[in-house]
Amino acid sequence: MSTITAVETSDVRFPTSVELDGSDAMNPDPDYSAAYLVIRTDSPDGIEGHGFVFTIGRGNEVEAAAIQALAGHLLGKNCEELLADMGGTWKMMVHDSQLRWLGPEKGVMHMAIGAVVNALWDLKAKRAGLPLWQLLARMSPEEIVALVDFRYLSDALTPAEALDILQRAVPGRQEREIMLLAEGYPGYTTTPGWLGYSDERLIRLSGEAVQDGFGQIKLKVGADLDDDIRRLRAARATVGPDVRIAVDANQRWDVDTAVEWIRQLAPFDLAWVEEPTSPDDVLGHAAIARAIAPVRVATGEHVANRVVFKQMLQAGSLQVLQIDAARVAGVNENVAILLLAAKFGVPVCPHAGGVGLCEAVQHLSMFDFVAVSGEKEDRVIEFVDHLHEHFVTPVDVRQGRYWAPLAPGGGSQMLAATLQTYAFPDGPAWAAGIEPEMAH
């Protein structure tokens, strides 16, 4: 038996705004940040659990405080008991009757629970000696169903239906695991398309993306229609007709504006239109989707929880579902969302980029392929080539694919030196003033 002895939080920020990496129509100057968490126990194995919430700068300290507010649920607790019943552990935190008032099940507190849940999964996977995707994919259908809180879901997905989906995938699990290890999982890149980049840089990076083997790129849009048309024309001319181009408006438009704007961009053959409007607007997304079909609507990186995803699936608001490793309450809630997507037959193409999101979310897509949907056709994981060097087990993306991680854990552990250097506001990266070369 081991006891949880420490829950350490830190405010880690990278000065990415210096070079406009990550710039889009709503977020012109993000400093990619992590409200970071380490869970320690008194076990002689010394294994720790690491997790984080991704933010883009100001407010990261609020998120770190929210994580710390959950420490009482962990400190002094029997670690094996928490890890053995992750479904129960999730409910214990999400249903905290006082903290729940801050959501319920949305926003800062819910994301903080996500960081804690993910850190516990990291610890559990490291103790099992398995990468998270493999740990999840080797659980029995009954064990996976027990991870999910079906409260508010059962009108769309019952435990029996979830069990049926998972049981149907059991016979092919081994074969798909071998396939995944041999072929990798398809990715796409957003690196060329940041709104703050010049046309010249867009064209150069789009060409490089094709050379690197990516079958899809993504461009940020939504600030100026003429600019969008010019940039899309340049990108399409560079990548040719066979590479897919998605566009991302980052919630910039009202419903009618979205429909008009997308109609102007549709001739460039769009893989999808991402976040056309408010992530809370279930019916607005549905109206847009009906109006712009066959162009597909994608959303999810800011969708607050499994209940809103359920409604979006029920209403036909999205045709591409974008889970995020650090928006909802961690692995358990994302398992629920993967099961919902499988029930409705909608492909899951995760949101990643930021800092650490690629490292974390790849595990969920790989688990989904092996043990839930059984599909990777028409599915891609977002990739952005920033900040991977700060992780103990950075993603391995080559030939336009994510290669399955084999190191034990959930992928979210940062290097100790990074936690020190980029600590905000007193780490050396910030205390001395921002130097442009720090943001590549």
Ligand SMILES: [Mg+2]
């Ligand atoms: Mg996006």
